[in-house]
Amino acid sequence: MDARPALRQNDYSPVTPPELGAWSPALPVSVVIPAHGGRHLELTLAALAAQTYPAHLMEVLVVDDGSEPPITLPELRPLRTRLIRVETGWGISNAVNTGANAADGEIVQRLDADMVPCREHIEALARWHHVTDYLVTIGMKKFVEPPEVTARQVSLARHLGELFDLDAAVPSSTEATIARTDGLRASRNPYHVCTGPTFALRRDVFHAAGGLDPNVLRGEDTEFAYRLAMHGVVFVPDPAAQAVHLGLPAQHLDRERAVRAVEPYLAHRVPLRRDLRKERGRRWLVPYVEIVLDVAGATQEQVRAAVSAALDGSLQDVAVTLVGPWSRLGDGRRSVLGDPAFELRFMRDLFAHDERVRLIDEEAPTPAPAPFRYRGPVDVPLHRVTLERMIETVQKDLTGVLVVDLPGAGAEPRTARLERTSALGRAVLLAGAGGDLDAVIETTHGIRRESPEHYWPPAPAPASSKPAASPAPAASPGPAQASGGRPGSATAATPAQPGGPTVPDGRAAAAPATGTGARTPERTLLRRLKSALRPD
Structure with a gap:
């Protein structure tokens, strides 16, 4: 890794990552997957088993967040997959922290248990961290209704388009923000788009920022990304790191309640959200x-x-x-x-x-x-x-x-x-x-x-009811x-x-x-x- 470049604002243009498939990765990656129930977990693990990132440099930590019945790992999964059960606490933040604390890799990749990443997903996000160590890389996602596909089909597919109707997929609002701000280079608050389903960062940066807040039950990814921004990181979205999210986001199911659920957490913890602090x-x-x-x-x-x-x-x-x-x-x-x-x-x-x-x-x-x-x-x-x-x-x-x-x-x-x-x-x-x-x-x-x-x-x-005889000198x-x-x-x-x-x-x-x-x-x-x- 070269010396850390002094990047201006969120402009990562001076950093050039290696070309996909034309380099030799060296840093181990720990993929942390919090799961409660894990209805689509077998598809996520099947996609991870087919990744282009070297298998000996990638471990997968499935964190069972109190599932009933407890999660069992499917047969088709990456070679180095571990199942960790949460012993105390609950929620996504607590589960991610549990996985990160057990991780051996120098890079922590956060991934949802209902995501199907493309074959190059882990490689695309990890390559940036081989260049410098204060970046947070963000993957792309689209929302699809879960189709009738098997884990074996997922592991054999060369492209996501072979499995899912991407033309009918619901695009993520974050991708529009990324495009509008020149890939976040011109974004004033790039942490806004660093949402939970898929992002990667150095393990020491994860811990230096304090990990996720287990008291935040909604919007935990945005709150953590805000603290990462205060730590001084640069946010890098990579269009090559494509993925589909199985099922529509909560905002589509009950937008009014989903927005209200997030407000108290962000209002207290993200001061830059001035719209949430209007009450004098x-x-x-x-x-x-x-x-x-x-x-x-x-x-x-x-x-x-x-x-x-x-x-x-x-x-x-x-x-x-x-x-x-x-x-x-x-x-x-x-x-x-x-x-x-x-x-x-x-x-x-x-x-x-x-x-x-x-x-x-x-x-x-x-x-x-x-x-x-x-x-x-x-x-x-x-x-x-x-x-x-x-x-x-x-x-x-x-x-x-x-x-x-x-x-x-x-x-x-x-x-x-x-x-x-x-x-x-x-x-x-x-x-x-x-x-x-x-x-x-x-x-x-x-x-x-x-x-x-x-x-x-x-x-x-001073105000005066009588005309002044001559103008008083202005106060310095x-x-x-x-x-x-x-x-x-x-x-x-x-x-x-x-x-x-x-x-x-x-x-x-x-x-x-x-x-x-x-x-x-x-x-x-x-x-x-x-x-x-x-x-x-």
């Missing part, structure tokens, strides 16, 4: 954005202001991570008021029971499965529109990282960053330990730099005014006056005043904090 005020299992703030050396006033701003923005689908030396705080006897770690302990106890705030000593390499991570100085609170506008910017062209330059003194530049998890995941795969992640992201997804005005818009000029834009404005329902910027500054929620808000007695947001916040701490 809800809390979801996986947040859309993780906001990471390093609190080392920060005052409790700064931390409280930063957390409050983060949780009170127009984008509510967030979680806050406070990075600090929390593990150093023991729970033994101590002087409560004379504790040397009083400030740090105060902050820990202040946020310990807020379900949207977590305390960690060191942030993870990526925020997976959350699709975005924000990192910025704790003393520059987010404006309520910052995150929405940053995400809007990176979503235009799927930029990997957006860097906003912040004003500040000193030689060290101050920046805020919005990072795309899938770009970070790929950079971690390609750069290795200690590698330059940003250099990789620049190649695979791009890095964009912007000034702060759009993301921390200036506060509006920048993050220092991040806490200006009040929460509202709209997010689009609306001009406060012709040529003047904008108000993010379209309502009047006080601009920072000048002169004696001016009440800036920072001073107002400080007064509130002092008042809250003053004894009665």
Whole structure:
């Protein structure tokens, strides 16, 4: 295998797989087939027995997911076929994980028990994994009514058209998406088409992404593919990997209920499905954005202001991570008021029971499965529109990282960053330990730099009932005014006056005043904090 190529977005064009039938495979493949009942299993195994992939490099694991009566293997099957019975749990995800955990092959091929693959199916998908190791290859499928064919006929057929009326077959909707997006090269979310019946990936990638979620009983393949995307993989559909699915999909039998059954699983676990998260005020299992703030050396006033701003923005689908030396705080006897770690302990106890705030000593390499991570100085609170506008910017062209330059003194530049998890995941795969992640992201997804005005818009000029003697100078834009404005329902910027500054929620808000007695947001916040701490 050559060195890993730094593929751009989901464009796998630089990768050239070997030609079918004109190469020598070397990697062992484990075909994992979850089965409950296995009504058509003998046809699936017969097709696998006739594969062009070398028999000594292919094992088949049939995972019996609580069938009654238990599954027995037919006589016509691949030479290296094992029957594994699920001991604990149930469902497709649990069965696939059981098979993958028992697999010996370096490539895991997932296949349904009612699929009949063409003779080249395993070879077509496995060949890509001989070139590089962070791909997920996807097979094609059509739906047919089960015909009266025998396992022997399946094993002898050279083409699927000899067995099935492919002209009358129901095409998969994923194939239309693949064709419309140049084979997923131009797809914005290619994980959508990586559905369960047939896909292949390296075994270590399967486990690194966490395997399938056994708590997801419908849509488990899409949820797993989403996590694979966050891991940084590239999705490759191969038209040569044809197969038929015996029977119509569940959506054709009861579409309304099939769609409803999937919704709660994907709504909680796939934040990119914004259409499933329209209800305001809800809390979801996986947040859309993780906001990471390093609190080392920060005052409790700064931390409280930063957390409050983060949780009170127009984008509510967030979680806050406070990075600090929390593990150093023991729970033994101590002087409560004379504790040397009083400030740090105060902050820990202040946020310990807020379900949207977590305390960690060191942030993870990526925020997976959350699709975005924000990192910025704790003393520059987010404006309520910052995150929405940053995400809007990176979503235009799927930029990997957006860097906003912040004003500040000193030689060290101050920046805020919005990072795309899938770009970070790929950079971690390609750069290795200690590698330059940003250099990789620049190649695979791009890095964009912007000034702060759009993301921390200036506060509006103060409203006045009396004519002003002379125009007041416009407030200088920048993050220092991040806490200006009040929460509202709209997010689009609306001009406060012709040529003047904008108000993010379209309502009047006080601009920072000048002169004696001016009440800036920072001073107002400080007064509130002092008042809250003053004894009665």
